[in-house]
Amino acid sequence: MLYRQRKLDTPxxxxxxxxxxxxxxxxxxxxDNTPEYTDSIPDLSTAMVNTRAIRNRKAQWDRLQGGETLRDEMGVTDDTIVFADSGGFDFQNRKIDTTPAKTLATQRKIGADIFGTVDAPLSRDNRQAKNQRRISRSINLALEASEKHSGEEPLFASVHGYDPETVRNTIRHLEEEGTFDGYAIGSLVPIRTDYEKVTKIILAARRATDKHLHVYGLGGLTYQPLLLYMGVDSFDSSAFIRSAGNRNYLMPGFGGEPLKNIEDLSHLPCACPVCSTRTFETIREDRDLLVQHNLWALALELRRFRYMYSIGEELETYLDLRFQGNEVTQRAYQMAKQQVRRLT
Ligand SMILES: [Zn+2]
Known part of the structure; x- marks a missing residue:
């Protein structure tokens, strides 16, 4: 079994x-703001922020320079653990306008707990040679960050590649040449519907290192159980915001349902603090409530998985049931299962 529970020390x-x-x-x-959640969901005292975006918003950056804290700006509790990615996603279509040193200084200034290295994400539409150059660039930027980073914050190297060999070789190379506390796989969002490719890449990464493994951008309802099953240690998601923007109600085990498809219902079928006491009508009319429920849905998906593990339930049996309802994700899970069985 690849699923694992560990601890990571952060500031x-x-x-x-x-x-x-x-x-x-x-x-x-x-x-587009994220409503407060760290008080109401106690096991979700975490946040992912974009270093570059924070640095580039002048008014906010001035406030941070002036002594305001990032956690105050975000309206989250002081003990919230913040993962600051470099903002590499912004470099998909533009030149990299920062350096590892500048990014590290910003990550330190905002009090981030986990630092992601500057990277150049891949695009499905790029020629292979261009993606290859971007992979090399990301490797060099990660090694430069490793050289310059001297703090106690865990440093995760951003890793890119559209085939398992590239990802495996990249991690091995970084492991030999640099000092990293973990690895974060990027560029998977554009190919997320190619479940076979994505699961092979993630499993290659999982095999290449025993260190912390993060997957950027795939923490939504569909991928979350797959990532857990493959032994991924952390993931991030904006699905709860995006779904609410599209007026979608997320349901653990099922996925998203457009609110407009729901008729004649007094209460939604969820016991989270948002849904348990309010009518469907009230939630439909308040985007913030919908965002909060959607975040609860992601949190409950994770809680449910942990619960199955803690009662000693066979995780594959649980996932067989979990993916039963959807042909596409069921096939993805079957593929992941075959590959995991070959590995373990
Ligand atoms: Zn709810």
């Missing part, structure tokens, strides 16, 4: 893994 405390980092759109126009 703001010990992190129990596996864990989800909800993406925090800090400072974006208010309709």
């Amino acid at each position: 703001h405390g010990e992190l129990q893994t596996p864990v989800l980092f909800p993406v925090s759109n800090i400072g974006k126009r208010s309709s």
Whole structure:
């Protein structure tokens, strides 16, 4: 079995893994903002922020320079564990406008607990040679960060590749040449519907290192159980915000349902603090409530998995049931299962 539970030491405390980092759109126009959740969901004292975006929002950056804390700006508790990625996703279509030294300084300044290295994400549409150059670039940027980083914050090297060999070789090379506390696999969001490719890449990474493994961007309801099953230690997601923007109600075990498809219902079938006491009508009319419920849905998915593990339930039996309802994800799980069985 590849599923595992571990602990990671960070400046703001010990992190129990596996864990989800909800993406925090800090400072974006208010309709995209992430509502407060760290008080109401006690096992979700985590957040993923974009270092580059924070640095580039002048008013906010000035406030942070002036002594305001990032956690105050975000409206989360002081012990929230913050993972700051480099903002590499912004470099998909533009030149890299930062350096490892500048990014590390910003990550330190905002009090981030986990640092992601600057990277150049891949695109499915790029020629292979271009993606190859970007892979090499990300490796060099990670090694430069490893050389310059001297703090206690865990440093995760961003790793890219569209085939298992590249990802395996990249991690082995970084392991030999640098000092990293973990690895974070990027560029998978554009190919997320190719479950076979994504699961092979993740399993190659899992085999290449025993260190902490993070997967960028795939922490939604469908992928979360797959990632847990493959032994991934953390993941992030903005699915709870995006789904609410599309008026989708997330249900653990089922996925998203457009609210407009729901008729004649007084209460939604969820016991989270949002849904248990409010009518369907009230939630439909309040985007923040929908975001909060959707985040609960992601948190409950993880809790359910941990519960199955803690009662000694055969995880494959649980997942057989969990993926029963959807042909596509069931096939993805079957593929992952075959590959995991070959590995273990
Ligand atoms: Zn709910």
